[in-house]
Amino acid sequence: GQSLEQPSEVTAVEGAIVQINCTYQTSGFYGLSWYQQHDGGAPTFLSYNALDGLEETGRFSSFLSRSDSYGYLLLQELQMKDSASYFCAVTYTGGGNKLTFGTGTQLKVEL
């Protein structure tokens, strides 16, 4: 089956910049999404990349390189409320329309 790799944990200080990487299997790749999930909460959609390059939405940006089968989520001016799990998710052609989620990266923001 298709699998995604992302770090299990990242720690950073308030005000800093952090990058969460995601690598995926190339075969049939269509697009990469990112979701945020606070403890006990529901996942919420952050961004989507289908083409190479950077997509910016406020303090959050997402990048995709199809040639490297790699993407990342960039969080700037970190705030305590950004402490959460971040999941990358891939849409594959031929896989129906479902998302395949990574195992998640737990981000801890410290003072």
Added chain:
Amino acid sequence: GAGVSQSPSNKVTEKGKDVELRCDPISGHTALYWYRQRLGQGLEFLIYFQGNSAPDKSGLPSDRFSAERTGESVSTLTIQRTQQEDSAVYLCASSLFRRDYEQYFGPGTRLTVT
């Protein structure tokens, strides 16, 4: 403008009992998904409905699991003869047609099988 709702929010059941979980998607969203999330884990796809097309059941872990959806409205996920390994949070999500990458999730149902 309501979001995705799910009920019950918590369910404790005895091993061997059947449970039914309900999901009410966002109005106008043709696609509906069910996921399972075990503690500290990622989201495991279970089943996908798109309009009146045949559902994608490829993620259902066993024949004890089934789901139905009436048109583009409410869906129910049924787990028969529950086992302890079924304990998890069951999440429902919906999306607009052809925007499967942008899913809106409900708060989930926390299922505990004792």
